[in-house]
Amino acid sequence: MRLAGIDLDCVRGGREVFTGLSFSLQSSEALMVTGPNGAGKSSLLRMVAGLLRAAGGRLELKGGEAELTIAEQCHYLGHQDALKPSLTVAENLAFWTRYLGGSGQTLEALAMLELDGLADLPAAYLSAGQRRRLSLARLVAVKRPIWLLDEPTTALDRAGQARLAELMRAHLAGGGLIVAAAHGPIGLTAARELRLGTAQ
């Protein structure tokens, strides 16, 4: 599987964020998108996730499922956690698992992120790090080949970051792709870097 962006332009609110951006990555590869604030890291991820139209250029996915769009094969983990405070931890995850087309192995996913003890707690009572872990559980519960992670380590403690790194390595070992936007290391040593905000 090969994901490529060719000559992508991004315009937000009339301002050019980046132009002529190209990247490509294969199965089992990770791409770290770095750059200063406002360089377009999140915009690039949203573009791949189909949440933002490219002003120019195109995205290509070879070797994916032909009947699905690129966005439908992506997991997008944004700044927001997409959790409903009045639903319990298990209900939140079960909903996204079903909606995104997963098999319903939600308890295992919760256990992998050490949230199984909190399954019946309404999400309103979770801490920021626990909310983040619950969002990450979605990636485990539903298999999708491309992970788009926007600063995934935000609010995670050391153990959480280590667990995230494990999950990412397992995903790559299984032939997945990861595009992550981050300012610091997120535990992927072999990742290539795509630096925005400098001459491309």
Add this chain to the structure above:
Amino acid sequence: MPELPSLEGAGGLSVLLPGAPMSALAALFVRDLKLAVRVGGGALMGVLFFLIVVTLVPFAVGPDPNLLARIGPAILWLGALLASLLALDRLLAGDYEDGSLDLILTGRSALELAVAVKAAAHWLSTGLPLVVVAPLLGLFLNLDWWASGAVALTLAAGTPALTFIGLIGAALSVALRRGGLLLPILVLPLTVPVLIFGVAASNAAVTGPLPFGAPFAILCALTLLSIVIGIVAAAAALRHGLE
């Protein structure tokens, strides 16, 4: 039977679909209903607002029973219109604010179907209760049971139109990132035909001499039309607003 781990709390639908794996859209429907009935969901707010509006009218126009009976259907319709407007703010804005809308867009269901399901769940949790309490509130306005029943029937036929017209406004206000206040201004003018024919059908049933059938049929047609246009327009607005 395949295991359905967390359906126990889902209530009704698991009984309706024993053993069936819930599709993405069914999951969305059940989630929205659950959110509406839980604390802070606001399913009851519309009904309370409806009650307050209808209660205020006799204070404003005076306690003349004949006058109240004459304007009763119109008051019930206005109250229901305002009450459904109140709840519209939550139709898409909540999912937009917490990022759920992004994930709904990366789902494998057509966006048109997803918004249709959301609107249907929204009507079931906010529109249907208005229909149910309308005959009761009709008593406050000196309407007899026959007249109250007629108003409830027209509300049952007309409130889905209000929800699906409101869906367009909700999608636009999310796409334009202008919350709350824009919504009523966008939506209210579009609801005028529904209001006209809803009240006309109610009045025809109560006082005559016009036949009930004609305005009621037009009301039903308006509802069907708004469902189609509302779904397509809301999905288009959301797609266009991707920024």
